[in-house]
Amino acid sequence: MFKVPRLYPFSEDQHTGVHACFYEGVSYKGRATRIFAYYGIPRSVSPNEKVPAVILVHGGAGTAFSSWVKEWMARGYAAIAMDLEGHIPFGDEEHSERMEWPSHSWSGPEKQGVFADYEQLVDDQWMYHAVAAVILAHSLLRSFQGVDKQSIGITGISWGGIITSLVAGLDTRLSFAMPVYGCGYLHEPGSYYGLSFASMPETEAERIRLLWDPSNYLSESRLPMLWVNGSNDTHFPLTIFNKSFEQHLECHPNNNHSRLSLHPGLGHSYKEAWACEELFAFADSIVKAKPALVEICEEKHEDGWFAVRYDSCLPVLEANLYWCVDDRDWRTARWESIPASLDATNSKALVRLPQHGISFFMNLRNEKGWITSTRVMRNERMAEQKIK
Template sequence: MWKIDNTPPRTYEAPGFSEPGVTGLFYDGPSWQGKPTRVFAWLGMPAQSTQASGGKVPGIVLVHGGGGSAFSRWVRLWNERGFAAIAMDTCGHTPDSGSRRRDHHALGGPPGWGVYEKSLEAPMEQWGYHAVEAILRGHSLLRAQPGVDEKCIGLTGISWGGVLTGIAAGHDPRFAFAMSVYGCGFLDRSPGLGLDKTDKPHAEKWMELWDPSRHLKDAKMPFFWINGTNDFAFTPEIWQESHRLLRARSGKKTLSFKLRMPHGHGAAGESPEELRLFAASHCFGEPPLARLKKQERQGRMIRAEFDTKVPLKTAELLFTKDDGIPWPQRNWQAQPVLLSGNLASSAIPLGTVACYLNVTDTRGCVVSSEIEFFEHGTR
């Protein structure tokens, strides 16, 4: 459905959209309802080049979540981290700018997000196609910027942007790494996005076309997943299943499943240090995050061994005994556990229905084991 084209899309000025340190612009999108479209984006470069290779800087493509738009502050954040960055709007909008209201502009493509009721229409007329196309074209545009290292450009998205990240990563092998914040696949089982309440023909077709579970198997780049135990939409079971789709094909993949991590843009989804370090380890040679090497459970004991270049400081067992209620409402508890070098281990409390191990390194970065589920709780 999508074809990768290294030729950058044509760009246009965006009068009235000006922010410090970044450039507002439009670029060509695919046609919609027989008419041309344009995508709004903020584009920014580091103020002082942080040399990754040959005097060039790495880059990152930023995909906003539901209710969001292209965020200039997000571009500047990654510029401060040493990355060229582009943040595009995936719903045909122009962004907030001061008191300016976010509007669907005259050449905008289909509005989002999800848009399940349109799933029986021609795929290339739907939001899912246009949103991913905006990402791929934005990537081509960023690669074409002078001074950008096209071999080290990553992709990250928040919430619905994480959903789109899962799709785009399966179709654009040019990305050096990908990072999904909250978003995952198997959305017909999500309690917070409404697909489970959509009529069967539309829901099934949407899953066939746009669910990341149909696309992640083809993602081969290193992948980082970060989420919270009580997320309203991306629950532990579907999040872990999405991660496991990458098992045979993706190189290095890393989980960070935080206790009650809040959901949103801003500090919650944009600022975790784990995101910066995962990207910097691939582009600047910084020590990578720890990564799960081996995990085993024997009876009521769980153990996880991690590969790490940075000493691990603490380990915790996170567990919930709540059963029969929606995942977002379950009470998760955390307790310190034995950490011996790179090996964390713990007894599992009686009555536990799900648990996993977290380790924290000396930089304060959290990495997780996979989640163990118990159908009737541990006995």
């Protein structure tokens, strides 16, 4: 997987410079496979110039979106987006909603629910082929003239976020990783992923957890990561998302460049994920030395107060506390917000916690509008009183 796969050129859009291609995948039941992809390198690149690059991993009901590649190219990046489900999205590649794209005869296994193919041999499971396709896409991207091999990152949405979280701890060649929605600890209760694990025989559930849950790889994720999610995501609740971020953050000192960005009310869709400017800003800060998102240096919860110390190269204009009184179901939790007192001179934000608040986090917004969040924290004493 870490060797350059064979490339099968298909076509090139002369107007945009986006190429359609197939590249060699891992074998499936003894036969060769190919993966469809779009890729592009900004045309402004001179012969001796090298640009950063990004791998784009779609989620469920998605495909290789050429529009996603174009967006990153317009921002000065080479990019590759592959299809992980054996489709060729010709004619519909601009759509981000569920579509029925034509299949091709070189594909690997079909995706079946949430690890519903758990009884299959490991190398016959969809997740094995999906992870391999992403790592191979990275190997291919590195081989292109004009791509800076030391400045390649990855981002993925939903299922793509799961794969991104996993690959972040597996592919040490990556410079940054940005999972959106998707995360680890999928086996834990509270989501339909957890329900799928619960429906498996116990031994099989444990086998799949060890094979494919990102929590088994995040401890090796020694690179800057940006974690983006909404406050009430219907697929990936904040419990497991926050836990994934914390596991990554605490596994290596270099991970202090990582950020969490929680967007209250953010829906679960490609369109809304693509609109998060924090993704482009974070990538730029890592590989282009541009301004970084606000860094959370210290979070202190004591005597009914929540104090945050931060660092930012851009002015921080706003700090807000988000809190809820009932976190039993993160999908329907009602988040309230109150402004925090902002001391820009000393880079501190302070707020008194609401009396009945159980779970809470603070968002800091800089002059560009980019959001950095503290970890989601819990007032355990208040939670215990509520149970009583």
